Amino acid sequence: MVGKEVPKLSPKQLDALKEISSIGAGNAATAFSQMLNRKVMMTVPSIHIVPIKDVPQYMGGPETLVAGVYTRLLGDVFGSVLLTFPRESAFSLTDILMGKKIGTTKILTGMGRSLLKETGMIVTGSFLTALSKMVNTTIIPRVPNLTLDMVGAIIDFILIDLSQEVEFAIVIEIRFEEKQSHVSGHFFLLPNPDSLKIILKAIGVDND
């Protein structure tokens, strides 16, 4: 999957990838719900294979302001996970986690930042635990980082990293929502192309 060609995934491979991502999402939703003590819904994952330069479009547009929690993956599966929250959602989430009335937080403090990072770690970690069990491989998440900025700027180093080898990115996208306080956001997994091969092989669809 090195080079300029669009990586080809058969319908069966796409289904399999969607299936394991759904299980990961289910696990993540459970962990997130427990953390907030409220019901968090996650959508069926969508999988986009897009030119690197178009990736910001799939994350809401390059200038969209988000709180982004970034986790780099090491181990057998390399890649990136980015959790994005619209600013208002990040504030509401901080309020819920600190037991405050929704609307209290207007700016992210040190405490708010570490709570959002912890949320990122728990949601990402529970997704990855499910994924690594299914593909029977080691995935090590690094310590998450948080920033509030334009999504295009937050992710361009991920694209730079990918652009050394390929011209296309695989973006696995899951939307989540907590209806009561209107907390919503996106979970993005961008596996490196070689890691995608490992995943497909592990679930037995590498030759389909």
Place this chain on the structure above:
Amino acid sequence: MDDPIKVGIADLKVSTAPNKIVTNALGSCVAIVLYDAVHRVGGLAHIMLPSTAFSKIRSNPAKFADTAVPEMLNMMKQLGATKTTTSAKIIGGAQMFANVLVEPLGNIGQRNVLAAKEALAKENINIVAEDTGGDCGKSVEVDLENGDVTVRSIKYGINKL
């Protein structure tokens, strides 16, 4: 006036007054702006990597600092620009998160800035202004009427170069 000309990631465009060229959400990428104030011709490149040595896919000159500068100069020449009346401004090259990328991409933002400076020095183009480094995203608009560059960021608002 027409809408501003948009430059994507690993993309470059040149044009003439009174047009405007914009690029959005630079993180570690760098915008190299060239402007010939006499002939009122300018260009903007949104580069991702310092040089072709960093990638297996090298066909797009707009992706690398070392190839984007000569390419842009060539295209500007076709519109009547001359090198001796052209100057440069560079923007971007932030490090959004510390210590995330490993070698050879460690602090890639700073490397992109250095590579842009080298590529410009090689062509004897003066850098008259820069807004580089830091840890926040930036969007850039170039006004080809006068070469003014407006940099917008969440952290610092508007910075005129």
